[in-house]
Amino acid sequence: MDTADLNLLDALVTHRTRLKKGAALYRVGDPFTALYAIRIGSCKTTILAEDGREQIAGYHMLGDIIGLDGISSDRHGCEAIALEDTEVCALPFDQLEELARTVTSLQHNLHKFLSREIGVEQHVMLLLGSMRAEERLAVFLLNLSDRYRLRGYSATELVLRMTREEIGSYLGLKLETVSRLLSRLQEEGLLQVQGRTVKLLDLAALRQLAGRHC
Amino acid sequence: MDTADLNLLDALVTHRTRLKKGAALYRVGDPFTALYAIRIGSCKTTILAEDGREQIAGYHMLGDIIGLDGISSDRHGCEAIALEDTEVCALPFDQLEELARTVTSLQHNLHKFLSREIGVEQHVMLLLGSMRAEERLAVFLLNLSDRYRLRGYSATELVLRMTREEIGSYLGLKLETVSRLLSRLQEEGLLQVQGRTVKLLDLAALRQLAGRHC
DNA sequence: CGACTTATTGACAATAGTCAACACTCGTGG
DNA sequence: CCACGAGTGTTGACTATTGTCAATAAGTCG
Numbered sequence: 001m002d003t004a005d006l007n008l009l010d011a012l013v014t015h016r017t018r019l020k021k022g023a024a025l026y027r028v029g030d031p032f033t034a035l036y037a038i039r040i041g042s043c044k045t046t047i048l049a050e051d052g053r054e055q056i057a058g059y060h061m062l063g064d065i066i067g068l069d070g071i072s073s074d075r076h077g078c079e080a081i082a083l084e085d086t087e088v089c090a091l092p093f094d095q096l097e098e099l100a101r102t103v104t105s106l107q108h109n110l111h112k113f114l115s116r117e118i119g120v121e122q123h124v125m126l127l128l129g130s131m132r133a134e135e136r137l138a139v140f141l142l143n144l145s146d147r148y149r150l151r152g153y154s155a156t157e158l159v160l161r162m163t164r165e166e167i168g169s170y171l172g173l174k175l176e177t178v179s180r181l182l183s184r185l186q187e188e189g190l191l192q193v194q195g196r197t198v199k200l201l202d203l204a205a206l207r208q209l210a211g212r213h214c
Numbered sequence: 215m216d217t218a219d220l221n222l223l224d225a226l227v228t229h230r231t232r233l234k235k236g237a238a239l240y241r242v243g244d245p246f247t248a249l250y251a252i253r254i255g256s257c258k259t260t261i262l263a264e265d266g267r268e269q270i271a272g273y274h275m276l277g278d279i280i281g282l283d284g285i286s287s288d289r290h291g292c293e294a295i296a297l298e299d300t301e302v303c304a305l306p307f308d309q310l311e312e313l314a315r316t317v318t319s320l321q322h323n324l325h326k327f328l329s330r331e332i333g334v335e336q337h338v339m340l341l342l343g344s345m346r347a348e349e350r351l352a353v354f355l356l357n358l359s360d361r362y363r364l365r366g367y368s369a370t371e372l373v374l375r376m377t378r379e380e381i382g383s384y385l386g387l388k389l390e391t392v393s394r395l396l397s398r399l400q401e402e403g404l405l406q407v408q409g410r411t412v413k414l415l416d417l418a419a420l421r422q423l424a425g426r427h428c
Numbered sequence: 429c430g431a432c433t434t435a436t437t438g439a440c441a442a443t444a445g446t447c448a449a450c451a452c453t454c455g456t457g458g
Numbered sequence: 459c460c461a462c463g464a465g466t467g468t469t470g471a472c473t474a475t476t477g478t479c480a481a482t483a484a485g486t487c488g
Contacts, residue, residue, distance in 0.1 A: 047340050051425040055343045057336050069336060071329035078336065097322065101315050108311065114328035115285035121335040122271050122283060122292065126261050128342035129269045129386030133476070163434060172343030174477055179436055195435080195485070211265040347444065378467065388445055393468055409453075409467080 005106050008099060009037075013089045019043075019082035025066075027079040032070030034090040038062055041086025042161050047078045056170040058120075059083075059144075059162065062151055065091070068117050083161040128172045131211070136171040137181050138210040141191070145200060156203070160196040219320045222313060223251075227303045233257075233296035239280075241293040246284030248304040252276055255300025256375050261292045270384040272334075273297075273358075273376065276365055279305070282331050297375040342386045345425070350385045351395050352423040355405070359414060370417070374410040 016039065019025055025036060028048050042061040048054045057078055060066050070076040071093065100107040127136050141158065149155035160167070164182075165175040182193045190206055192199040200206060230253065233239055239250060242262050256275040262268045271292055274280050284290040285307065314321035341350050355372065363369035374381070378396075379389040396407045404420055406413040414420060 047336050049340055049344070049425060053340075053344050053425070055340050057339060069329055069332045072326045072333055073330075077333050097318075097325065101318070101321065104311075104315070107315065110325075111311065111328070112286045114325070114332070115283055116287075117332050118283045118328070118335065119286055119291050121332065121339065122261050125271060125335065125338055125342060126263055126267070126269050128339060129383075130263070130267050164436095165434080169343075175435080176437085176478085177476060180476095183436075211263060211267070377465090389467080390446085390469085391444060394444095397468075 002105065005103070005109055008103060008106060009091060009096075012091050012095050012099070013037075014092070016087055016089045019086045019088070021082055021084050021086075023082050025080040025082065025088060026070075026076045028076060030076045032067065032074050032076055032093070034092045035065050035067045035096070036080070036088040036090055037065050039087045039089055042083045043080045043086060043088075044083055044162065044166060045078045045080050054169070055172075056162075056166055058124075059170070061147065065113065068114055133171075133173050133177055134181055134185075135209055135211055136173065137167075137178065137185070138206045140167065140171055141198065141200060142203070142206055142210055145203070156200045158198045158200070160198060216319065219317070219323055222317060222320060223305060223310075226305050226309050226313070227251075228306070230301055230303045233300045233302070235296055235298050235300075237296050239294040239296065239302060240284075240290045242290060244290045246281065246288050246290055246307070248306045249279050249281045249310070250294070250302040250304055251279050253301045253303055256297045257294050257300060257302075258297055258376065258380060259292045259294050268383070269386075270380055272338075273384070275361065279327065282328060347385075347387055347391055348395055348398075349423055349425055350387065351381075351392065351399070352420045353425075354381065354385055355412065355414060356417070356420055356424055359417070370414045372412045372414070374412060 017025065017036075019041070025043065026032075038060055039062070042059060043066060044059055045057045045066060046054050047057045058066075060080075066080055067076065069078060096110065100110050127139055131139065144158055144160075145155045148158060162170075163175070164178045167173075168175045168178045171178070182191075182198070185191050185206075186193050188205075190200075190202045190209075192201060231239065231250075233255070239257065240246075252274055253276070256273060257280060258273055259271045259280060260268050261271045272280075274294075280294055281290065283292055310324065314324050341353055345353065358372055358374075359369045362372060377389070378392045381387075382389045382392045385392070396405075396412070399405050399420075400407050402419075404414075404416045404423075406415060
């Protein structure tokens with residue numbers, strides 16, 4: 001988005017919310033009133049199945065906007081939980097729609113935004129449906145690396161904000177599988193693991209593993 | 215959508231397109247200009263990976279609107295192929311946006327529409343990431359059943375428009391697995407398979423298998 | 429410091445994939 | 459209208475990948 005649009009959005013922000021680690025920004029079924037832009041920290045969004053199973057649908061950090069899935073039914077369809085102390089600002093959606101009626105560029109950006117979310121999820125569907133465990137993990141790490149880089153952090157020294165179980169949930173794998181794969185990739189010299197710190201040592205090899213998805 | 219909005223949309227439709235079975239409505243990278251509403255027949259949309267792998271992202275039939283993922287980059291991110299002789303009508307997207315600026319209800323419906331697509335894809339992510347083969351197939355069949363029913367067709371006698379391989383591609387399974395599962399469910403008396411005709415005999419048991427996802 | 433959560437690793441099991449043979453279907457052209 | 463052939467579907471035997479269970483180690487937080 002260009003700066004003019006961003007300024008308009010800023011005007012919509014009436015209040016910011018602080019979330020302690022583990023706190024929920026919204027839960028399934030909560031009334032949908034606003035989108036949320038992450039200012040500090042990071043969140044996971046979780047999809048819940050009727051039978052209690054749950055799966056992490058995405059990780060979100062500085063600048064990401066979450067809550068898009070709530071528009072369709074006026075209720076949130078997943079829940080957002082802070083992975084660390086986090087601050088978000090609310091963009092009331094009715095005001096956003098009103099603004100979009102007069103500011104064409106904002107309207108189009110909103111549509112692009114929603115559409116991009118669809119594209120991202122299709123990418124995850126491809127990952128879950130046709131890639132093997134090792135490829136999934138490589139894609140995950142490279143994707144994180146990219147997003148860190150874009151935000152000015154190191155692209156090779158990642159500090160994960162989530163547990164092995166959460167990574168597994170996102171990738172459709174069990175936590176033991178994630179742990180084993182990290183150990184194996186370390187043995188092979190592609191990366192170095194130290195708890196939640198992962199140093200990517202051979203980006204080219206990881207990209208090859210990922211099947212050039214990144 | 216209410217009838218007033220639908221009439222407005224109708225006014226946008228300048229031409230209809232007929233597709234022979236197997237023909238592409240659009241391919242990856244094609245310029246995005248319009249959404250398409252299916253009038254007759256059905257389509258699959260396919261995501262392509264850089265390394266040639268492909269996966270079916272969705273099946274679409276009468277009344278469905280496809281092409282939403284193209285908005286974000288002005289190019290289509292997946293390809294749409296007719297599964298049978300099919301007719302679609304094009305909704306030029308710039309005109310749709312223009313209309314949405316003045317007709318509030320249409321604007322909101324467009325947003326809901328985009329958001330619903332996000333929700334549907336999250337549902338597929340859950341399916342691919344945390345359900346076993348048998349559950350996935352049950353969800354798939356029940357989902358088809360629902361959509362047929364909503365369109366006035368039989369909810370229990372399904373005529374599949376796709377091959378076992380295509381079903382497998384959508385569900386993240388191999389065609390042999392799909393074939394075996396259908397045979398097994400038939401043995402267990404939950405359904406009856408005859409080529410591409412599937413009769414659902416025990417919806418309750420299928421729902422149980424699906425983990426109450428449907 | 430100590431309780432609890434998170435992570436690693438091994439042994440084994442289960443699920444789904446691979447390869448291969450064969451049967452069935454459907455549309456086409458003789 | 460029938461026969462042929464390509465594409466599609468089924469099934470079996472075997473393999474590979476990932477999951478399960480369990481024991482232990484390492485971190486983390488009050």
